[in-house]
Amino acid sequence: MKPPINIVKYSGDVVSFDVNKLRSSLRRSHASEELIQQIVTQVENQLYDGISTQKIYQMAFKILKAQSRVSASKYTLKKALMELGPSGFPFEKLVGKLLAHEGFEAEVGVIVKGNCVQHEVDVIAKKDNTHFMIECKYHSDQGRFCNVKIPLYIHSRFLDIEKQWLQLKDHEAKIHKGGLYTNTRFTTDAIQYGKCVGLLLTSWDYPRGNGLKDRIDKSGLHPLTALTTLTKVEKTKLLDEGIVLCKELHGSPGLLDKIGVPEARHRSILEDSEELCSTH
Template structure:
């Protein structure tokens, strides 16, 4: 039996054909070179069996990347790292706000504003060059959860209520965004396009989704670190430190955690490589 015909099981329970090209592309995204990628693919391919889970394949590839170079493993685990921003949605909101702030926007997170009819707590407000965005962030801790059409339907009504309050003023938003760490259903994408909402998910819009923006800007969440412990990551998130770049600019938090100078040097080296990759 050819390796390409092996069935693997996704986290949703769905069985799909194993794809060497998908694995290869995900490995290249980590920054690993051709020799490293080929070596990992050869090992994974030899260990395949019918019904192997995508998690098992991921763990094997991750371990080999980490052994090769920690920055490769950090970038490879980006999707998993976004889920680690939970369990609440607040760190994800701060992460999206920080992404936009480092992209040149003036940003406010978690602001309550008056609509024409009712008050609204807006996750992220961002402005730049005449662009006035109100964004709602939908964080899901389960990989199988998607944003269905009810989400943009609900958010569009809020967006219209805010426009009704600020129409013909300098504070009137001209873009409504829905941002999620998972994916939108086909109906959600169709509705969003129809009413003019800007939808942003892990892989949408194509080549400009969250994963693409993060890689392009080098704005990685601190949860990608392979050197920080889960306790340390949660401490930093509770202090609104969500980006590696933020931690690089304020190492006080590492001192506050009582991290040794030797370990701190390794963490900062990893973070520096991520920010400049």
């Protein structure tokens, strides 16, 4: 039996390589089991002690992209969310669009009067009798987690806003909640505090089965940064145009001309964006 191979995570932690985790992440790409096994075999043959998770991801992504661009786009979702920067505003827009898709009335970047001071809130979401004040914490580095200080700060802002909301006509019967979305992960303390005070917490993989990765997969609201057919510069230009989703790009194909993408590449970009919008 081979000795376990140690790998280095983004956080710097050293753990044993787990082939099931690699398989699980590849299954999210909706690739065939045959292709997944092929990738797993090739990656295992290139492993060495001390290899980084980033290097393993790059190896798997390269093989996947050669076989299926759209599967590669789905596989790269975590990285695609990291590319919604540097301001983080595109991430806020993505969260707003995700909530709107789920039946909320959502506004992004709203100035809200609190009891003590005014607040600029990333997303205000309303549905039925519930009012949400949601803050978005974007990180461009996978190794950075949301620690307990962030929900503490957001909850204090929510309490100031809620105090003002409760003074409004017809708000006595409404349910008010604060929320925090991040594209990385929460520390254990952050989750414990959030649960205790009733904050709605959403991260890459939390709550289990209903985190960002699951909800984006279900809705087909993939960020355009996931497209392997666009260059980094082209992605930045589209984000500057206010376009965040593949769906939006597919609905406005003229934007490719506007940002200077050669016509010969339009078809593959639009085909991939259309397939990523699919929820099957």
